[in-house]
Amino acid sequence: MADIAVTEQMLASDRAQVVRGFGLRDARFRWLTAAAALLVVIIFAGVIASLIIGSMPSIKQFGFAFLYTEAWNPVTEKFGALAPIYGTIVTSTLAMIIAVPVGIGIAIFLTEICPRPLRRPIGIAIELLAGIPSIIYGIWGLFIFAPAFQSTLQPWLIKVFGDVAFLRDLFAGPPYGIGMFTASLIMSIMILPFISAVTRDVFETVPPMLKEAAYGLGCTTWEVMWRVVLPFARAGVVGGAMLALGRALGETMAVTFVIGNAHHIKESLFAPATTISATIANEFSEATTELYQSSVIELGLILFFITFVVLASAQLMLRALERRAGGVS
Amino acid sequence: MNLRLYRRRKAFNGFFLVLSVLAAGFGLIWLGFILGALFYNGFSSVSLKLFTEMTPAPGAEGGLLNAIAGSLVMSALAVAAGTPLGLLAGTYLAEYGRHTRLAFFVRFINDILLSAPSIVTGLFIYEIIVRSMGHFSAWAGAASLTVIVIPVVVRTTENMLLLVPNGLREAAAALGAPRSSVIRAVTWRAARAGIVTGVLLAIARISGETAPLLFTALNNQFWSTDLNAPIASLPYVIFQFAMSADEGWHKLAWAGALLVTMTVLSLSIVARILESSKRS
Numbered sequence: 001m002a003d004i005a006v007t008e009q010m011l012a013s014d015r016a017q018v019v020r021g022f023g024l025r026d027a028r029f030r031w032l033t034a035a036a037a038l039l040v041v042i043i044f045a046g047v048i049a050s051l052i053i054g055s056m057p058s059i060k061q062f063g064f065a066f067l068y069t070e071a072w073n074p075v076t077e078k079f080g081a082l083a084p085i086y087g088t089i090v091t092s093t094l095a096m097i098i099a100v101p102v103g104i105g106i107a108i109f110l111t112e113i114c115p116r117p118l119r120r121p122i123g124i125a126i127e128l129l130a131g132i133p134s135i136i137y138g139i140w141g142l143f144i145f146a147p148a149f150q151s152t153l154q155p156w157l158i159k160v161f162g163d164v165a166f167l168r169d170l171f172a173g174p175p176y177g178i179g180m181f182t183a184s185l186i187m188s189i190m191i192l193p194f195i196s197a198v199t200r201d202v203f204e205t206v207p208p209m210l211k212e213a214a215y216g217l218g219c220t221t222w223e224v225m226w227r228v229v230l231p232f233a234r235a236g237v238v239g240g241a242m243l244a245l246g247r248a249l250g251e252t253m254a255v256t257f258v259i260g261n262a263h264h265i266k267e268s269l270f271a272p273a274t275t276i277s278a279t280i281a282n283e284f285s286e287a288t289t290e291l292y293q294s295s296v297i298e299l300g301l302i303l304f305f306i307t308f309v310v311l312a313s314a315q316l317m318l319r320a321l322e323r324r325a326g327g328v329s
Numbered sequence: 330m331n332l333r334l335y336r337r338r339k340a341f342n343g344f345f346l347v348l349s350v351l352a353a354g355f356g357l358i359w360l361g362f363i364l365g366a367l368f369y370n371g372f373s374s375v376s377l378k379l380f381t382e383m384t385p386a387p388g389a390e391g392g393l394l395n396a397i398a399g400s401l402v403m404s405a406l407a408v409a410a411g412t413p414l415g416l417l418a419g420t421y422l423a424e425y426g427r428h429t430r431l432a433f434f435v436r437f438i439n440d441i442l443l444s445a446p447s448i449v450t451g452l453f454i455y456e457i458i459v460r461s462m463g464h465f466s467a468w469a470g471a472a473s474l475t476v477i478v479i480p481v482v483v484r485t486t487e488n489m490l491l492l493v494p495n496g497l498r499e500a501a502a503a504l505g506a507p508r509s510s511v512i513r514a515v516t517w518r519a520a521r522a523g524i525v526t527g528v529l530l531a532i533a534r535i536s537g538e539t540a541p542l543l544f545t546a547l548n549n550q551f552w553s554t555d556l557n558a559p560i561a562s563l564p565y566v567i568f569q570f571a572m573s574a575d576e577g578w579h580k581l582a583w584a585g586a587l588l589v590t591m592t593v594l595s596l597s598i599v600a601r602i603l604e605s606s607k608r609s
Contacts, residue, residue, distance in 0.1 A: 051456070105351070108349040139567060143583075222345045225345075246444050257571070281540060281543055
């Protein structure tokens with residue numbers, strides 16, 4: 001920073017010039033950073049704009065019917081998004097049903113039960129699950145998990161629920177190994193770390209005095225967690241779960257490997273199906289006609305819209321929580 | 330004292346605590362299964378050939394050299410473009426704009442981009458680059474990875490700059506340094522380890538990304554350094570080879586999967602060590 005050294009011999013006018021130079025450079029740097037920040041917004045707007053423009057032909061052709069039509073036929077050029085939307089929602093919901101309780105359980109384990117020296121290593125190991133790329137889950141799911149599932153758990157589930165009225169339909173059909181249930185199971189493993197990490201972090205913001213007071217009244221650990229910690233941390237847990245849901249909805253490669261890519265809606269969770277992201281991954285490069293391609297892009301638009309709503313509400317919830325935590329301390 | 334109630338509460342407590350231990354075991358077991366399968370299936374296929382030969386035709390022998398090179402080239406381009414942009418944007422959020430409305434909005438959008446489906450990024454780049462160029466290219470692949478790098482770097486940069494104590498900024502300002510010099514010479518330097526962590530995490534994130542490359546960089550069976558042409562990448566080759574019916578291709582896919590996972594996991598572990606050494 002030799003350029004800042006102002007010597008005494010300097011005339012007042014020189015000094016004013018130097019200071020002006022500082023001001024100019026400062027303003028320039030300020031605008032540079034602001035422009036980079038704006039770029040983030042521009043990218044976001046660009047994503048939306050390009051998806052809307054790209055899906056224009058399909059929007060014009062099918063209108064709102066696109067959202068509730070099941071047909072997906074590249075030969076006759078009839079496209080509808082119902083099957084992929086259904087697949088996306090069912091697989092994500094099922095993944096959440098598995099991952100939320102397990103994720104909260106892990107957070108309870110890490111904050112209450114785990115011996116202190118083991119907390120960091122186990123926490124890191126769980127978070128490593130989030131670091132493993134989606135394609136690795138895909139190849140593992142296809143070659144290891146699906147065959148194992150097909151020969152063990154799946155026939156058992158079909159047999160056990162074979163006589164139960166409603167569940168019989170959900171767990172029906174030949175055990176293919178691949179299908180919606182497999183995709184959901186793998187997805188639940190992938191989103192587990194997001195839920196447990198956020199939950200653990202909000203659990204740690206619970207004032208220890210609250211917990212101590214409850215223990216002082218003679219509560220068991222479970223009662224403290226269920227009646228004191230969880231209600232206090234509810235907003236954060238829900239926010240973390242929504243964040244994980246956003247991930248699950250957009251999950252592509254792992255699902256593409258194991259869902260079976262079949263454009264129909266079947267009651268059974270064991271049936272091959274498809275999701276929005278798997279359809280895009282599988283079919284975009286094969287989409288030769290304009291209408292086909294634009295229908296796939298419209299699927300992308302729908303996916304982006306759904307994830308935007310989910311992620312935005314997660315953001316708002318976690319933000320509000322952050323402000324509250326900031327206010328307390 | 331109501332002994333029955335007491336016993337029931339105790340049983341409940343024990344039951345749920347056991348469940349939460351099982352939950353942790355559930356998470357750890359999958360990590361073990363996945364890593365175990367990767368080593369078991371991938372290790373036998375790892376040899377020098379992997380790094381010296383090109384991806385083979387079905388039934389032939391070969392390696393993954395062109396895919397490894399393609400991944401390195403595109404990741405390097407994406408990091409080179411995404412790091413400065415993300416660093417500047419993160420600096421705006423933490424320094425100049427901290428409480429402005431623009432910063433609030435940018436933060437919100439950035440966090441959405443951070444978790445937005447990466448396949449949509451691929452569609453976006455397809456629309457703006459591939460369509461106008463008329464063909465798939467390494468540039469388009471790198472661009473789609475850049476879109477993924479930027480939000481990661483923005484988020485970590487902002488977080489790390491906010492950890493720098495204000496006293497440092499005030500001390501520099503009191504010496505007469507203008508704001509821009511304070512940021513570049515003091516806060517950036519103080520947060521350097523954290524910013525490097527962010528870049529490492531971004532590299533880890535893109536080294537396994539497949540979805541955005543499907544219709545931007547596509548694939549190339551041969552050695553290519555032409556950035557205007559389609560280029561191979563490790564994740565794409567894993568996808569293609571695993572989905573095929575060829576036994577030799579499956580082996581290469583496992584070897585590639587092992588390589589990618591080891592890269593990603595060691596990057597995130599190094600990033601974690603850097604981060605925790607900074608905190609203490």
